[in-house]
Amino acid sequence: MKIAIALLLALAAIDSLSALSWRRKKQKKRAKEGWRRTKKGWERLNLPPDSKLQVGVTYRPKHCSAKSQKGDFISIHYNGTLFTNGNVFDSSILREYPFVFQLGKRSTHDGFEKGLLGMCVGEKRKLVVASGMAYGEVGGFGSEGAAKIKPNATLVYGVELLEILSEEAAAPDMVWGL
Ligand SMILES: *[C@@H]1O[C@H](CO)[C@@H](O)[C@H](O)[C@H]1NC(C)=O
Numbered sequence: 172m173k174i175a176i177a178l179l180l181a182l183a184a185i186d187s188l189s190a191l192s193w194r195r196k197k198q199k200k201r202a203k204e205g206w207r208r209t210k211k212g213w214e215r216l217n218l219p220p221d222s223k224l225q226v227g228v229t230y231r232p233k234h235c236s237a238k239s240q241k242g243d244f245i246s247i248h249y250n251g252t253l254f255t256n257g258n259v260f261d262s263s264i265l266r267e268y269p270f271v272f273q274l275g276k277r278s279t280h281d282g283f284e285k286g287l288l289g290m291c292v293g294e295k296r297k298l299v300v301a302s303g304m305a306y307g308e309v310g311g312f313g314s315e316g317a318a319k320i321k322p323n324a325t326l327v328y329g330v331e332l333l334e335i336l337s338e339e340a341a342a343p344d345m346v347w348g349l
């Protein structure tokens with residue numbers, strides 16, 4: 172009986188130690204990415220406004236029949252989160268409605284105009300967009316989500332290219348340019 176209890180205690184100790192080291196590893200990784208623990212939770216500072224756009228491919232489909240280019244009508248799904256705290260400010264996925272627009276017409280910010288070029292249908296990317304290529308010194312306004320985008324906010328997007336459409340197919344859902 173005593174041995175069984177000792178064994179159980181030892182197992183519990185090992186378990187909590189490995190949980191601790193896992194947590195420590197995770198914290199180290201976060202610290203490397205610039206996160207700091209504050210009273211409000213994990214936070215990090217916005218990147219300088221003129222920071223380069225970061226484009227990471229997170230999923231590459233086996234077959235790539237066509238790549239997006241300027242002038243294409245594209246349909247995407249995206250999640251937009253704040254670089255500073257990871258909070259979601261907008262998501263076409265939660266809205267259950269894809270975002271449709273024509274590339275190269277300045278109907279959206281430069282982060283999307285540049286970060287969605289040369290993309291295969293079905294490909295997924297992570298974009299880190301500094302404020303200079305997003306909503307600048309003004310920030311977002313006009314909707315509840317946009318209002319969460321403070322001045323100089325760096326934005327992090329998960330995007331998926333759903334389709335490249337013909338103009339006729341795109342028209343009903345299009346977000347028209349300026
Ligand atoms: C935004 O950035 C600009 C230029 O870097 C700076 O002058 C301004 O004070 C910043 N605004 C806020 C609210 O931090």
Ligand SMILES: *[C@@H]1O[C@H](CO)[C@@H](O)[C@H](O)[C@H]1NC(C)=O
Binds near residue numbers: 331
């Ligand atoms: C958006 O977030 C949801 C929930 O976390 C996730 O399942 C989905 O893969 C994300 N989509 C993109 C395009 O990043």
